[in-house]
Amino acid sequence: MRSLTDPAPGPSWHMAFASDLGFVPIVRAHVRRAARQWGYHTGLIDDLELVAAELASNAVIHGQSCCEAGVKVALAPGPYGLTVEVHDASAMLPTRRQTDCEAEGGRGLLIVQALSLRWGVVRRGGVGKRTWALIAAETPSDLACPSEK
Numbered sequence: 001m002r003s004l005t006d007p008a009p010g011p012s013w014h015m016a017f018a019s020d021l022g023f024v025p026i027v028r029a030h031v032r033r034a035a036r037q038w039g040y041h042t043g044l045i046d047d048l049e050l051v052a053a054e055l056a057s058n059a060v061i062h063g064q065s066c067c068e069a070g071v072k073v074a075l076a077p078g079p080y081g082l083t084v085e086v087h088d089a090s091a092m093l094p095t096r097r098q099t100d101c102e103a104e105g106g107r108g109l110l111i112v113q114a115l116s117l118r119w120g121v122v123r124r125g126g127v128g129k130r131t132w133a134l135i136a137a138e139t140p141s142d143l144a145c146p147s148e149k
Contacts (some may be wrong), residue, residue, distance in 0.1 A: 014074035015073040019060050019088075027056045027073050034075055036080060040137060047073075047115040048135045049085055054108040055086040055131050063088035063129075064138050081117060081137035 005038040013034040018021035031052040034085035035045045052073060059071045094109055112119050112133050 012074065012076040016070055016072045019063075021057060021060050023071075024053050024056050024060070024068045028053050031073070031075055033083065037078060040082065044082070044137050046136055048084060051112050051115050051119075051133045051135060052084045054112050055084065055133065058094055058108050059086045059088040059090075059131070060093065061108075062094065063090040077136070077137075080134060083100060083132055084134040085130050086136070087124065087128060087130050091123065091127070091129065092101045093123075093129065094131060 001011070013030065015027070015030060017026065023108075028049045031083040032045055035048055051068070052075070055118040056065050056071060056073055056077075063071070070089075074085040076083050076085075115135065119131070120129045124130055
């Protein structure tokens with residue numbers, strides 16, 4: 001039996017970028033384009049784009065390590081939706097922080113949790129980790145609005 005995050009056979013997308021926040025808008029645009037090409041509806045794409053941006057930003061800000069490997073982002077449709085993965089070279093696992101109402105940051109993982117069916121972190125063999133999130137969907141054609149088909 002396939003797990004919730006196993007990719008389905010078919011299309012996938014990935015890119016690598018330097019550990020620089022300037023690449024996060026590029027990640028957002030590419031994730032949006034790929035999901036749109038696969039026929040997913042706008043609401044799911046908006047959630048996916050935000051989650052991908054949060055995970056990529058976290059990888060750049062908190063996942064930096066001594067290496068030049070940068071960050072890799074991958075996207076794949078699966079039986080329960082779209083899974084976005086962000087790979088970085090740091091072994092430090094993400095943790096939710098307590099923030100007050102005035103704090104400008106610290107809510108990224110709360111956003112990821114709120115918009116995802118599931119999310120998690122897996123240590124990679126050798127170096128780093130893979131942080132993933134599953135954005136729920138049935139099938140692209142079932143979820144698209146008639147005006148979007």
